[in-house]
Amino acid sequence: xxxxxxxxxxxxxxxxxxxxxxxxxxxxxxxxxxxxxxxxxxxxxxxxxxxxxxxxxxxxxxxxxxxxxxxxxxxxxxxxxxxxxxxxxxxxxxxxxxxxxxxxxxxxxxxxxxxxxxxxxxxxxxxxxxxxxxxxxxxxxxxxxxxxxxxxxxxxxxxxxxxxxxxxxxxxxxxxxxxxxxxxxxxxxxxxxxx
Numbered sequence: 001x002x003x004x005x006x007x008x009x010x011x012x013x014x015x016x017x018x019x020x021x022x023x024x025x026x027x028x029x030x031x032x033x034x035x036x037x038x039x040x041x042x043x044x045x046x047x048x049x050x051x052x053x054x055x056x057x058x059x060x061x062x063x064x065x066x067x068x069x070x071x072x073x074x075x076x077x078x079x080x081x082x083x084x085x086x087x088x089x090x091x092x093x094x095x096x097x098x099x100x101x102x103x104x105x106x107x108x109x110x111x112x113x114x115x116x117x118x119x120x121x122x123x124x125x126x127x128x129x130x131x132x133x134x135x136x137x138x139x140x141x142x143x144x145x146x147x148x149x150x151x152x153x154x155x156x157x158x159x160x161x162x163x164x165x166x167x168x169x170x171x172x173x174x175x176x177x178x179x180x181x182x183x184x185x186x187x188x189x190x191x192x193x194x195x
Contacts, residue, residue, distance in 0.1 A: 054129060055094035055152040062091045064153050069172040070099055076177045077105045078139065083146060092155040094129065098146040099173065103139035110138045113173045122169045125157040136178055 066089065068082035083098040103109050113133040117126045128134075132147035139145065149171070157163050 055127075056092045056155060058155060059093045060091040060155045060158055062158055063088050064091060064157075064166070065168045066095065066097070066151070066153070067168060067170040068097060068099070069170055071172070071174045073174055073176040076111060076175050077109060078103055078111060078175055078177075080173075080175050089153065091153045091157055094150060094152045096148055096150050097171075098148050099132065100144070100146050101137065101139060101175070102144040103141060106141045108138060108140050110136050110178050111175045112136045112178050113175050115171065115173045118170045118172065119166060121162060122153075122157070122166055125154040125160070125163065126169060126171070127152050127154055133173060 065086055067086045068084065070080045070082050072078055072080050079100075079102045081100055083100050087095050087097060089095045101111070112135075115131075115133050117123050129150040129152070131149045131151075133149070137145075137147065151171070153169065157166070
């Protein structure tokens with residue numbers, strides 16, 4: 001009697017362990033994207049920029065040119081471009097740049113931006129104080145706006161010998177269309193009233 005019940009207990013334990021492994025793998029898959037995003041934000045990995053409350057009190061002497069790039073993802077109908085192509089600033093100096101977006105469609109479009117800097121090794125030193133990329137942007141049909149980004153290059157870049165060769169940083173944005181839940185809710189509500 002102890003033989004079959006012992007086998008059943010081992011089978012039950014093996015089944016529970018297998019289920020725990022599967023649940024752990026599913027949980028890890030869901031956590032991977034937020035954890036990777038957090039890792040990139042903390043380390044600047046892959047050209048991820050930093051977020052700061054304000055520019056530092058000290059401004060260095062080193063000049064860095066910041067170039068601006070704008071792209072739209074497939075299916076995003078907006079026209080999107082930087083207002084200026086490049087600015088030069090001293091490390092620690094706060095700068096303000098603008099991107100222009102226009103919605104040539106006949107419908108409201110909501111967009112969000114992903115961003116990075118190149119060279120990627122400059123990511124930990126590129127700080128944004130304010131940026132249109134922090135929130136979703138909604139443009140009505142035919143609307144045209146200028147969207148600001150306020151930034152600085154951390155003076156600590158001068159202390160990193162691996163960045164001594166960096167004279168130009170390119171800030172790139174790619175806009176994606178996102179589902180406008182409010183518009184979908186309004187449409188659903190109006191359809192319910194007509195039914």
